[in-house]
Amino acid sequence: MVSCPHRIPDVSRSAPVVPAALLTVALALTLTSCTEGGGEAEESRGSAGLRDPYFPQLGNGGYDVTHYALTLGYEPPSGTHAEARLRGTAVITARATRDLGSFNLDLKGMDVESVTVEGVAARRKRAGQELTVTPENGLGEGETFRTTVRYSGVPETITDSDGSREGWLPTADGVLALGEPTGSMTWFPGNHHPSDKATYDITVTVPEGLRAVSNGELKSESGEGGRTTYSWHVAEPMASYVATIAIGTYEIRRSTVGEGEGEGEGRGAGAGRLPVYVAVDPAQAEDSRAVLARIPEVIEWAEGNFGPYPFSSTGAIVDRPEDIAYALETQNRPVFPGAPDLSLLVHELAHQWYGDSVTPKSWRDMWLNEGFATYAEWLWEEDHGGDSAQEIFDALYEGDYFQDAASNEAVWDFPPAKPPSAARISDSPVYERGAMVLHKIREAVGDDAFFELIQSWATAHRHGNADTADFTAYVEKFAEKRAPDADLTPIWKEWLYGEGKPPEA
Ligand code: TRP
Ligand code: ZN
DSSP, X not given: OBOOOSOOOOXXXXXXXXXXXXXXXXXXXXXXXXXXXXXXXXXXXXXXXXOXXXXXXXXXXXXXXXEEEEEEEEEOOTTOSTTOEEEEEEEEEEEESSOBSBEEEEOOSSEEEEEEETTEEOXXXXXXXXXXXXXXSOBOTTOEEEEEEEEEEOOOEEEOTTSOEEEEEEOSSSEEEEOTTTGGGGTSOBOOSTTOXXXXXXXXXXXXXXXXXXXXXXXXXXXXXXXEEEEEEEEEEEOGGGOOEEEEOOEEEEEEEOSSSSTTSTTSTTOOOEEXXXXXOGGGHHHHHHHHXXXXXXXXXXXXXXXXXXXXXXXXXXXXXXTOSSOBOOSSSOEEESSOOHHHHHHHHHTTTBTTTEEESSGGGHHHHHHHHHHHHHHHHHHTTSOOHHHHHHHHHHTOSBSSHHHHHHTTSSOTXXXXXXXXXXXXXXXXXXXXXXXXXXXXHOHHHXXXXXXXXXXXXXXXXXXXHHHHHHHHHHHHHHOTTOOOHHIIIIIISOSSOOOOO
16 A cells, blocks of 8 residues: 655765674774773763663763753855855753763764863863863762853764765755754764753854754844844753754745634644744745645644644744655654655654654664654544554555565564664664554553543653653553553563564454
8 A cells, every 4th residue: 555665765875885894893992992091080981872772872971961052153165065064152051960070972073173161171082973071170960060062064974874864964955954863963062862852042144045944943033244043942852863954945934723822722722822834945845835734734633632732833844855865853843855745744743742752762762753653644544534543554464555565574574662773773663563552552442541541641751751661661550540451461572572473363
């Protein structure tokens, strides 16, 4: 029935793929350089990674970021965006979670010009993607401190182990910054792991005639001396992998979700209006118009199923298909490679609840994002005269969902909760089989309890993080009260963690 891989690796413009063996060597070297030194300093050193099962170097231990203030200048040489320089100042407010003599930030590429902590110059050292900062004065556990990093350069584009491109992506008329799973460290220093969420202010100055679109709400737009500055404010916590900036020529369309000012109208009692900010590449404007006009309808439908929309604004960013090869659930306004079809729109907007608001604790928990967003597509179909979720489940189980046999087989390649490697965290088992796990839960607890469950899960972890064990424990506890006869153990054992195709129930 369907033949749409979720993420089409875009190798057409990528650098040669680095052999896995070389990557291993590079990783080993970086790790070695991070462990030199010793004695007391070792005790008070924030770790250079959070031991993510797939990306062990990502993120840093010893502190929690609460806010990023990024002030960015985009400086393209005339005529080309590929060589455009980025000049940045990142002010990172964080709280030390233990005594710190030094700590790390993730930053890949770029030249660091200065680092200060609480306004005092700090020593810095770079090794691979690690920027080690040693403040003049140590930081005490619980202390809130501000680090300011000034940096510049031409940001890098990253090629992931599955061949897709992320990070800094020059487009026909500007640039697009996308960060799943590791790309955000190419354009700002930070704690680049999904477990450390923070609020943001993102201010971007571009040459007059270009526009800068980001997450959150546009607070100001001002021009001076041939340049325009756009200031975006992200009021709700955001994981860095869903941060974005899109620079280029865009057509802007603003609207709202909800007719009324409150009570009883539009988005339900007290919800008020939700601003919609849509930015579309002019080349995609005509094809996108009808589908993007349905954003309010999709949001209202989603609120009915998943609970109140978790953020202060919504929308979309549409670039050209030749600019990027995949969609991404960037917070507030997902990015699309050309005009999306309705199910892709539903998928990315559903991620605002599942992924952006309830964010995985590690990259192993990806199915909590993709299984939910895929199941949202099924629910949309079911509610709009298409196949029911049961029919889609059955087609997948019988192996006649995708057009080709290999794709139908690939659904069973590995258990959704245990992708075999970083290269496979966006494969079919994470999406389709992840959605099948949710359908099995629905079958076990019944419709009423199921819809209550997926809403209360989103509420319980709103603006936070959760992992697979949190989810199964939550479902168990919920079922004790609402569906005491439900037998969940085989779902976890066979569907979530089991190798191969689960036996027919
Ligand atoms: N999260 C995206 C989606 O489903 C797909 C995607 C883009 C992705 N880049 C990725 C998934 C990197 C895993 C890793 O809409
Ligand atoms: Zn997705």
